[in-house]
Amino acid sequence: MDQLQSIRVFARVVEAGTFTKAAESLDLPKGTVTKLVQHLESRLKVKLLNRTTRRVTVTPDGAAYYERTARLLNDLDDVEASMTNAQAKPSGRLRVDVGTSVAQYIIIPALADFYRRYPDIQLDLGVTDRPVDLITDNVDCVIRGGELQEQSLVARRIANLPLVTVASPAYLKAHGTPTHPEQLETDHTMINYFSTRTGRMYPNEFHKDGQKLEISGRYKLSVNESNAMTAALLAGLGVAQTGSFVAMPLIERGELVRVLEEWACETIPVYVVYPPNRHLSAKVRAFVEWAAELFAKQPHMGR
Structure with a gap:
């Protein structure tokens, strides 16, 4: 053998x-x-x-x-x-996993450009906010937000995602506008986000003049998927923190309102991640470079 x-x-x-x-x-x-x-x-x-x-x-x-x-x-x-790689034309089947909002607002709208550059790549795009196991699920690479837990993986940081605190005009008309994060614990309803893997609620962080607050808030609804969070916000179900690349276009159209602007929110690192014991084939390298370039152009994403 x-x-x-x-x-x-x-x-x-x-x-x-x-x-x-x-x-x-x-x-x-x-x-x-x-x-x-x-x-x-x-x-x-x-x-x-x-x-x-x-x-x-x-x-x-x-x-x-x-x-x-x-x-x-x-x-x-x-x-x-x-x-x-120098001679190879990127081609073949490529399995990539991304989060739901990243897929909807960033990746899928730009795929026509990707296919113009790489017409011979067949992309299998997994769309989920649930973390996948790159080895056992046989995934070539993923785009992930947040600090990495799997230290054995190879990661390239491609962006920083600012969060903003928002609510709908209808919610604010009915409940008033919060002027301090601690009011979210007593006078307002939050929409919280929980981990699919652990069930743990992610706290809402606020920073101002060296002060840091972690607010869980009263909530009637928590979700574990980012597009569900956007739908809940638009339905007027509460106040929440969400990615600026999702929120800012809705704010500009008047569908959401930014609140507590003087309090900075957490910034989430965004990575392209791939397994350590696989070389970057031409098709994987093409996607990684394209994704890095795409995120660098996003108007509401930090470098």
């Missing part, structure tokens, strides 16, 4: 956590994946993985072997990429 293929398959099993997920991401039969790992263990005369019915864990020898070979595989991919 091919030793290099066995090493690549072993690495994917370690990254995916199960033989089944590794086989799916590699588009190989599970039996082939199992045989390739067994061949590698037999050749090395060491046990690399502990297998259970539900999950695979790495032995100490397997962890050491993965660490060494992952670097070698990455170097090999980089060498091959450097030889081919």
Whole structure:
């Protein structure tokens, strides 16, 4: 059996956590994946993985072997990429995941330009505010907002997203305009955002003259999807913080009103993220560069 293929398959099993997920991401039969790992263990005369019915864990020898070979595989991919990318015309199927508001307001309206530049790329665009697992879901890259939790991933910061505090004219007419963030705890109704992964409510942060406040506020509605937040704001259901690239056009049209302007809100970093052990193919590199250029042009996005 091919030793290099066995090493690549072993690495994917370690990254995916199960033989089944590794086989799916590699588009190989599970039996082939199992045989390739067994061949590698037999050749090395060491046990690399502990297998259970539900999950695979790495032995100490397997962890050491993965660490060494992952670097070698990455170097090999980089060498091959450097030889081919200069001549390669970006083409093929590309899986990208982005948040719902980013898809609606930034990515999808600009895709005609992307296809003019790269007509041979077939884009599978996953649209969700739920974090995806790039390895097990076989995703080439994602655009994510917020500080990264997975330190093993490669990330390129492409923008800073300011948040603004807003409400609809109808809500403010009925409930008055808040003049201090603490009034959101007592006199107003908030629309909160909660984490899909943990269920935790994200606090609303306010900064002024060195003072920092975290306000949860009274709420009747919380959501875990950014377009639902916009719909709730437009329906007059409360006060909320949302991305400036979504809010500012609605403010300019009079559909939302900015409140507490003297209190600065949090700024969220935006990244393009991709797995560490995959070289940037021509199609991935094309999307990453295009996305960075696109975000740099956004009028309500910081660099």
